[in-house]
Amino acid sequence: WPAFAPLIDAINQLKVLRGATILAHNYMTPEIFNCVGDITGDSLKLAQVAAEAEEDVILQAGVHFMAETAKILSPNKTVLIPDMEAGCSLASSITGADVQAIKSAYPDYPIVTYVNTSAEVKAYSDICCTSSNAVQVVEAVAKQWNTDTVIMIPDQYLAKNVAAQTGIKILTWQGECEVHEQFTPEDIQDLRDAHPDAVIITHPECPPEVMAAADFAGSTGAMANYVKEKSPNKAILITECSMSDNVSVENPGVQFIKPCNLCPHMKRISLTNIYEALRDMKHEVEVDPLIAEKAKASLQAMLDLPK
Ligand code: 13P
Ligand code: SF4
Numbered sequence: 001w002p003a004f005a006p007l008i009d010a011i012n013q014l015k016v017l018r019g020a021t022i023l024a025h026n027y028m029t030p031e032i033f034n035c036v037g038d039i040t041g042d043s044l045k046l047a048q049v050a051a052e053a054e055e056d057v058i059l060q061a062g063v064h065f066m067a068e069t070a071k072i073l074s075p076n077k078t079v080l081i082p083d084m085e086a087g088c089s090l091a092s093s094i095t096g097a098d099v100q101a102i103k104s105a106y107p108d109y110p111i112v113t114y115v116n117t118s119a120e121v122k123a124y125s126d127i128c129c130t131s132s133n134a135v136q137v138v139e140a141v142a143k144q145w146n147t148d149t150v151i152m153i154p155d156q157y158l159a160k161n162v163a164a165q166t167g168i169k170i171l172t173w174q175g176e177c178e179v180h181e182q183f184t185p186e187d188i189q190d191l192r193d194a195h196p197d198a199v200i201i202t203h204p205e206c207p208p209e210v211m212a213a214a215d216f217a218g219s220t221g222a223m224a225n226y227v228k229e230k231s232p233n234k235a236i237l238i239t240e241c242s243m244s245d246n247v248s249v250e251n252p253g254v255q256f257i258k259p260c261n262l263c264p265h266m267k268r269i270s271l272t273n274i275y276e277a278l279r280d281m282k283h284e285v286e287v288d289p290l291i292a293e294k295a296k297a298s299l300q301a302m303l304d305l306p307k
Contacts, residue, residue, distance in 0.1 A: 007271040008035045014278035020057035020080075022274070023049060023070065026220035027240040027266040028061050034249060036274060037061060042221030043069075043115050044130040050074055051303065059277060060285075063265045065091045067285045068119050072292045072299060079285045082273035086265045088116050090205075093175030094154040096120030096291075102151060102173075109171065110141045112152045113298060116177075119287045121153075123294035127301040131204050132219035134162045140305055142168050157181065161204045161211050179261045180205035183238050187259065188213040191236055195257055198234035201226060206238060214238065227251050240266060 008031065015022065015038070023046045024037025033040055039049045043066060050058055050070035059080045060067035065088055067081040099121050103111060113125035114134075122128055129137035129152075138150050150168055152159040154175030163170040183206050191200060192213075201223050202214040211217045216226050220239065224247050227235050234255045237244045241260035248256050277283065287295070 004031045004035065004271055007275055011036045011271065011275050011278060014275070015059075018057050018278055018281070019055050020059050020278060021053055021055040022059045022061055023066075025062035025066060025266065026224065026246060027242045027263055028246075028269060029242050029267075030245045030249065031271055032061050032269065032274065033242070033246045036271070040246075042130065042132055042219040044132045044219065045221055046070070047073060047115065047130070047299065048303065050079075053077065057281075059274065061269050061274060062086070063088050063091075063263075064285070065116050065118065068287055069115055069299065071285045071287050072119060072122070072295045075287075075289075075292060075296075078281070080277045080281065081283055081285055082270070082277040083268040084283045086268040088265055089178040090114060090116040090155050090175045091118055091121075094121055094173055096124050098173075099124035099153065102153070106151060106171065108145075109147060109149050109151045110145045112137055112141055112150055114153065114155050114158060115299075117154060119291050119295040122298045123291045125153075125298045128298045129302055130219060131158065132222055133302065133305065134158060134204065135165050136305060137302060138162050138168055138170070139166055142166075155205055157207050158204050160208045161206075161217070164208060164212075177205040179240050179263045180210075180238075181207065182261050183207070183210045185209040185213050188238070191257065191259060195234055195236065198236050198257060199227075199230065199232040200236045200238065202238040210238065223247070224250070227254060242266070 021038045024040045051073040057078045063086045071079040111125040151171045154173040156172045159170045159172035200214045202217045236257045244256040
């Protein structure tokens with residue numbers, strides 16, 4: 001990416017000056033992901049790294065809930081996000097008051113909350129999950145609470161996919177990821193007809209019929225690992241557009257067909273605003289300490305589950 005070289009150099013110098021580390025989600029564009037990200041991965045990996053980071057400053061190249069998670073897990077660090085408006089359709093689908101109402105209506109069922117939510121929503125929940133450990137979290141919590149019913153919010157598709165995989169009854173919410181909800185089983189069939197030799201990989205935020213029609217489904221990290229392990233001739237990743245771009249760098253022998261959708265929130269992050277964020281030490285993510293303490297308990301319950 002020669003056109004980006006001056007900005008990349010400037011960012012890498014500023015990182016040293018500020019004592020900062022850049023956590024870059026798998027949906028960042030390749031020049032961010034490959035040239036300035038210190039740690040790259042899915043939301044679980046980025047949360048784990050944020051909890052253990054040695055640097056004083058964390059710059060989140062991702063969306064707001066990821067930066068908030070980093071702040072909750074590392075309250076003494078400065079956490080920056082290049083654009084405060086980088087949101088998520090799942091996070092904006094539910095409030096802390098909604099979770100309190102659910103809790104009062106169903107006090108006997110544990111509330112498993114996807115990390116794609118605000119700190120307040122996490123604070124009123126019992127445990128968090130990500131797409132890479134949702135099945136494990138739901139199974140563990142059902143056992144702990146000795147219940148056959150679990151509440152899983154706010155992604156209705158993730159909840160339905162986990163219910164299908166575990167046999168546990170799951171009550172859910174009307175949230176969806178605006179990127180993954182757009183894929184249909186007809187899309188998968190068309191792709192199969194056009195590319196019968198391709199492996200089709202989906203994300204569990206896709207509707208259940210889409211997930212059922214694919215060869216594999218997993219978090220963005222699990223998708224990348226699957227391609228690396230199986231090394232197919234052709235792969236189709238049913239997810240956000242930057243995913244295939246990034247995975248293809250590590251897998252030059254695999255041909256990628258890209259029927260992708262862009263996440264407008266992830267795409268708010270650019271080399272330019274990463275540079276400005278480190279230059280001006282903005283935009284600092286803060287979480288109310290009382291909310292942060294409760295949200296941390298939900299996140300920690302997830303991180304403490306046996307690996
Ligand atoms: P992952 O946890 O799989 O990285 O997912 C995060 C996300 O926002 C997917 O849309
Ligand atoms: Fe949210 Fe979907 Fe964008 Fe991920 S891809 S940040 S779940 S809107």
